[in-house]
Amino acid sequence: EAGVTQFPSHSVIEKGQTVTLRCDPISGHDNLYWYRRVMGKEIKFLLHFVKESKQDESGMPNNRFLAERTGGTYSTLKVQPAELEDSGVYFCASSQDHGTEAFFGQGTRLTVV
């Protein structure tokens, strides 16, 4: 079974530019989550999709962040325009049901310079 995959693994962009992160969840997993870890801090919840619908986006920092999951398969997280404080590792995870194991991707390390 293929795991959760994320692209790219690393991204270095200048402040003000746009970056789009992609997540391919495990096939059949309706639940998809985005998390972010800023250096040395907790892995913080950003948002949750059930299929193509956003169930909870309370963790999104501001309106520079836009997540989509068209068709309920893969998801993208766009940051536009990027700021220095957006640097961190962005993790995607998926699960089959609520309250079951969430499988994580390897993360995308975003550096904004």
Next chain:
Amino acid sequence: GENVEQHPSTLSVQEGDSAVIKCTYSDSASNYFPWYKQELGKRPQLIIDIRSNVGEKKDQRIAVTLNKTAKHFSLHITETQPEDSAVYFCAASRAYKYIFGTGTRLKVLA
């Protein structure tokens, strides 16, 4: 708001000794508590989890205990080995959202 406190932030133990990591959560409705291990450059992977209807769970050298009254849960690793060196994250969840702790960097010294 919901939060999870995790201690210690770093932990060094001699190979063969035990390691204990402790977490405290704030949301009394949390009912699922997974522990993830993240090795350098790799993805976080679930190593053990516990639900709120049990107090303890073991899997070989790893055990987790849960005290719902105190809202504490702990990870215990016995007979530590160098390959146990990693960052460990606890989380508390109800429904779908995981609230993670800040992580514990465990170093097992050979």
